[in-house]
Amino acid sequence: MVDDEVTETRDGPLTARDRFDRIHADIRNRICLLEYQPGEKLSEVELAEEFGISRTPLRRVLARLEDEGLVTSVHGVGTMVTDIEMEELAQVYRLRKELVLLQTSLDVAPPDAVYLARVEALLARAEALKTAPSAKAFSTLDRDMFLTLLELTVNTPLRTMSKRLYFRTARIWLQQVTASKIDLMQEIEVYAREVRDILEALKLGDLDAVGHMRRSHISLSFARMIK
Amino acid sequence: MVDDEVTETRDGPLTARDRFDRIHADIRNRICLLEYQPGEKLSEVELAEEFGISRTPLRRVLARLEDEGLVTSVHGVGTMVTDIEMEELAQVYRLRKELVLLQTSLDVAPPDAVYLARVEALLARAEALKTAPSAKAFSTLDRDMFLTLLELTVNTPLRTMSKRLYFRTARIWLQQVTASKIDLMQEIEVYAREVRDILEALKLGDLDAVGHMRRSHISLSFARMIK
């Protein structure tokens, strides 16, 4: 139930946990952005050197990534980035379709003006992608959008589990785009429209509509992905 | 997404992961059965000696328990069993009420005769509790019942998250009983009736009814607990 996001750069000295969270989020992003491809071997010693620590604390990070299903370690072989089987991908998406409804119905915190402004900024980023398309930038935007919409609920366990599920499969979409199995421009168009719709519903205070729209988006996204 | 349950005692030599899962489930059970009270300090060296390993692998177990919210480690102070605040307890229960519906509607595996027999055995254990009431035995039965009903869905992520949530708050009920804030005999009566109802619905193949019954049971259980 521990929030695994790096909250802010504090004034005090960096504690061990701060380093841990930082490195964990860092490696997780690399995996989600396909900088580490599925099947690729991660060297503990190399990563430890890069982050300026020893293997011991790094192994704790890898252990957590393994719990989250992003890597698997095999004694004597190595630590490899996991691939995702079709069946599990489908299971994750089916579950996410249900959880997204809860995110706008369970312990919701109504959005204020500041929040709406942040979503508007995200919409601007989506629009900007049209003129400068980039798969990585898209992935990053989608992640930020996801985390922002997750703030609508204050239910901590729901947040934690939704996050785990999201990061578990976030790289698949990017993988499909890279393999040219999804048309990037079309995907960006669709996404911008979706963000506009969500923003509209947020302004009207219709969170139920937000939930069901997101649910259909996830469903359609999955359908396009396995097409 | 890794299944953290000890599946079976294999013939081959115990691998590191087997030991890890075993020790993890062991300590988790102790916490859930209040053998380690909330706030109690767990000594890494003592636990390591007890399990016949060094601190290094044991710390990995504790790290996972910390991720699951069962303990917290503070540098220079110690590793303490967490307490659960009222607000978080409520959040967990609200979420569990929703997830339990999914467990009988998302990727369900219809129960067969063998499965029904297992539930019947659980019912027998519930009935037996009436003549030999025991809070710990009740807790253990509730856990086994939970894990058994969880098999109704084959959605792995749903299973994993439901389990995490369950074990996060499993000890609270036992705590309330120990503090005599809940009447054990009455609780056992109610529970046996619930199991009978669930078994009935299972035999009829009405999984939807099972889900909604469980949902109401969770809701009522929470209401009795905070009374």
Next chain:
DNA sequence: GCGCCAGATGATGTGCACAACAGGAGAGTG
């Protein structure tokens, strides 16, 4: 030439000593 086994190699897993840190006890001072 073919098959098999021993050794080399490189990876993760473990044990251990030490560093870093928080909290308490006790002496010293006003």
Next chain:
DNA sequence: CACTCTCCTGTTGTGCACATCATCTGGCGC
């Protein structure tokens, strides 16, 4: 007597050397 500073003790966090394991390679027997 109250307060504070310092040292001491116990705990978690880290670095490092070694154990354990899987894989590959090369030589040996046939």
